[in-house]
Amino acid sequence: xxxxxxxxxxxxxxxxxxxGCRSSNVSNDVIKLGYIGPxxxxxxxxxxxxxxxxxxxxxxxxANGGVLGKKIQLFSYDNRADNIETQxxxxxxVQQDKVVSIIGTNASGPAIAxxxxxxELKVPQIATTATNALVTVNTDGKVRPYTFRMCLxxxxxxxxxxxxxYSKLNIKSAAILFxxxxxxxxxxxxxxxxxxxxxxxxxxxxxAYKTGDVDMRAQLSKIKATNPxxxxxxxxxxQIALVAKQARxxxxxxxxxxxxxxxxxxxxxxxxxxxxxxxxxxxxxxADPLLKPFVAQYQAKYNANVLAMGANGVHADDAxxxxxxxxxxxxxxxxxxxxxALETTKDVQGCICKISFDADxxxxxxxxxxxxxxxxxxxxxxxxxxx
Amino acid sequence: MFLQQIINGLSIGSIxxxxxxxxxxxxxxxxxxxxxxxxAVMMAAYVGFYALTLIFPNAVFGFLIAVVSGAFxxxxxxxxTYRPLLLKNVKRVYLIIAGLGVTIVxxxxxxxxxxGRFKPYPxxxxxxxxxxxxxxVIGIVDLEIxxxxxxxxxxxxxxxxxxxDGLAIRSASFSLDITSLMxxxxxxxxMTVFIIAGLLAGxxxxxxxxxxxxxxxxxxxxxxxxxSAVLGGMGxxxxxxxxxxxxxxxxxxxxxxxxxxxxxxxxxSLLVIILLVRPTGIMGKSSEDKV
Numbered sequence: 001x002x003x004x005x006x007x008x009x010x011x012x013x014x015x016x017x018x019x020g021c022r023s024s025n026v027s028n029d030v031i032k033l034g035y036i037g038p039x040x041x042x043x044x045x046x047x048x049x050x051x052x053x054x055x056x057x058x059x060x061x062x063a064n065g066g067v068l069g070k071k072i073q074l075f076s077y078d079n080r081a082d083n084i085e086t087q088x089x090x091x092x093x094v095q096q097d098k099v100v101s102i103i104g105t106n107a108s109g110p111a112i113a114x115x116x117x118x119x120e121l122k123v124p125q126i127a128t129t130a131t132n133a134l135v136t137v138n139t140d141g142k143v144r145p146y147t148f149r150m151c152l153x154x155x156x157x158x159x160x161x162x163x164x165x166y167s168k169l170n171i172k173s174a175a176i177l178f179x180x181x182x183x184x185x186x187x188x189x190x191x192x193x194x195x196x197x198x199x200x201x202x203x204x205x206x207x208a209y210k211t212g213d214v215d216m217r218a219q220l221s222k223i224k225a226t227n228p229x230x231x232x233x234x235x236x237x238x239q240i241a242l243v244a245k246q247a248r249x250x251x252x253x254x255x256x257x258x259x260x261x262x263x264x265x266x267x268x269x270x271x272x273x274x275x276x277x278x279x280x281x282x283x284x285x286x287a288d289p290l291l292k293p294f295v296a297q298y299q300a301k302y303n304a305n306v307l308a309m310g311a312n313g314v315h316a317d318d319a320x321x322x323x324x325x326x327x328x329x330x331x332x333x334x335x336x337x338x339x340x341a342l343e344t345t346k347d348v349q350g351c352i353c354k355i356s357f358d359a360d361x362x363x364x365x366x367x368x369x370x371x372x373x374x375x376x377x378x379x380x381x382x383x384x385x386x387x
Numbered sequence: 388m389f390l391q392q393i394i395n396g397l398s399i400g401s402i403x404x405x406x407x408x409x410x411x412x413x414x415x416x417x418x419x420x421x422x423x424x425x426x427a428v429m430m431a432a433y434v435g436f437y438a439l440t441l442i443f444p445n446a447v448f449g450f451l452i453a454v455v456s457g458a459f460x461x462x463x464x465x466x467x468t469y470r471p472l473l474l475k476n477v478k479r480v481y482l483i484i485a486g487l488g489v490t491i492v493x494x495x496x497x498x499x500x501x502x503g504r505f506k507p508y509p510x511x512x513x514x515x516x517x518x519x520x521x522x523x524v525i526g527i528v529d530l531e532i533x534x535x536x537x538x539x540x541x542x543x544x545x546x547x548x549x550x551x552d553g554l555a556i557r558s559a560s561f562s563l564d565i566t567s568l569m570x571x572x573x574x575x576x577x578m579t580v581f582i583i584a585g586l587l588a589g590x591x592x593x594x595x596x597x598x599x600x601x602x603x604x605x606x607x608x609x610x611x612x613x614x615s616a617v618l619g620g621m622g623x624x625x626x627x628x629x630x631x632x633x634x635x636x637x638x639x640x641x642x643x644x645x646x647x648x649x650x651x652x653x654x655x656s657l658l659v660i661i662l663l664v665r666p667t668g669i670m671g672k673s674s675e676d677k678v
Contacts, residue, residue: 180648208647212607214599217395218642225388238505242599249517250391251524270507270600 457589620671
């Protein structure tokens with residue numbers, strides 16, 4: 001009995017070693033790419049959209065002969081939007097599957113957790129929709145060498161709106177009404193103010209309301225007295241609708257400016273005529289005609305709308321295109337070489353626009369400017385941040 | 388701007404007043420604060436919304452349905468939560484805790500059953516252009532709120548002063564036990580007071596729905612009404628109305644002339660100061676009177 005058992009054990013070990021050899025042999029004629037994102041739980045729709053996009057793109061690339069003469073092999077892990085799970089998945093991807101790069105994740109928390117592993121194991125990572133500044137930059141302000149991101153950050157959107165309003169809309173004076181206690185609102189308010197004043201605009205007054213407040217007429221009366229050309233409102237759909245209506249009731253005719261929180265369809269539904277003539281910016285205009293081929297491809301393959309859950313599919317596509325470009329320029333499937341190539345990415349065609357990376361590894365890309373006209377959202381062109 | 392801010396303050400104050408009277412009524416009778424009062428307000432706002440969107444888009448119809456529903460929910464809270472506890476003769480503090488519990492249950496039930504998104508009343512019904520005079524803008528809805536609040540509050544005051552039930556309520560506010568010994572059906576009296584408070588909650592809920600939309604945590608605004616009632620004097624109806632207007636105007640003034648972040652610091656400090664100087668509030672009766 002003992003003999004049989006030891007034979008079985010030895011056989012198992014031999015087989016395992018052989019299996020290990022085989023997989024490492026194969027790695028020579030494929031390039032391995034990893035994906036980490038939420039594939040189960042509440043956040044699953046976003047992760048699934050990204051992974052489906054990558055699968056589709058990998059299939060297409062392989063059908064067209066792959067890259068550097070090799071096929072791409074995609075490995076994916078479910079992080080359930082959890083930080084620890086993300087780090088475990090990253091270690092598996094790098095140490096066991098031997099991927100040369102990782103795409104993902106989408107949420108900022110896990111993306112920061114992933115960044116720490118990628119920095120340690122020296123494998124480049126491209127985050128998709130993680131907007132927190134600390135994804136690509138350490139707490140001490142130094143850029144993380146192996147971490148990149150595709151989306152526009154909240155501060156970038158605030159800056160772009162300030163520049164666009166001043167240069168294109170000829171708005172020289174603006175008031176700000178923001179939400180105390182919302183990190184998002186406070187952060188965007190600061191960058192908008194700095195950017196607007198830097199290019200010569202005048203901020204007439206900065207007013208705030210508290211989370212949960214529903215009556216902002218006291219603040220709006222104060223804003224009205226300063227007579228600004230526009231009011232910058234980095235708020236969620238509910239406050240947008242309430243503020244806009246109360247402002248119009250008080251006889252304020254200034255245009256409203258906002259960022260991507262205005263993209264929610266509820267803003268249009270509840271804001272009604274009060275938000276007519278408002279402008280806001282976002283990373284992606286979902287009605288952009290340039291998106292049509294991508295949307296159609298995805299629809300044909302998965303019978304689903306890739307834009308249903310936002311820009312995740314678009315940013316996964318961007319990440320893949322940027323990565324392929326970097327691999328080509330690196331000339332070899334080596335993490336360090338790919339990282340170096342990623343860092344020098346300049347005007348590479350993404351899903352809808354040309355993309356570069358700035359010194360902090362954030363994507364420099366066109367923001368879609370949108371305006372509300374006759375009760376519908378219309379494109380008002382694009383704007384690229386000018387430093 | 389000063390006059391405009393006064394108008395803004397009065398408009399906010401009139402909403403507080405409608406709710407504050409509800410707190411005050413129940414307090415004067417039963418000597419405890421009904422923290423579930425906001426629930427009746429919030430539910431009435433939802434009923435008003437559904438009455439207008441699903442049944443019949445008429446502002447008066449919605450108002451009546453919302454007011455009746457406010458009374459119904461107030462009665463329901465009394466019947467299912469407070470009455471069983473009162474029958475067991477528990478301490479007043481348990482009633483307060485039960486009221487807070489009802490609030491949490493109701494908010495979460497709404498989130499589960501309807502969702503956390505806010506429900507705006509149909510704008511076509513309430514889109515009348517605001518009146519402009521002397522450089523001041525007055526919203527039509529605000530005007531309606533002030534007028535209807537005043538009418539409702541006078542009606543309640545008259546009812547309590549001149550009706551038989553009102554007499555019973557006033558005597559019960561001195562001593563519930565003695566009133567009961569005099570042959571008044573105290574259970575029915577408590578129910579009546581909850582229904583009156585509920586009617587006022589319904590009026591407040593409907594107007595808040597128009598102005599601020601219906602959403603699950605709408606009841607949290609009633610905490611300001613509670614402060615108004617304390618400020619004006621718990622147990623005094625006129626006092627709570629005065630307190631509500633003082634609170635509304637001072638909130639707006641602090642936001643307008645000092646800082647919006649200091650608004651609540653200022654109003655709560657005002658409360659503390661008034662309580663230190665006059666523990667019974669501005670117009671409150673000394674609580675010794677009740678013993």
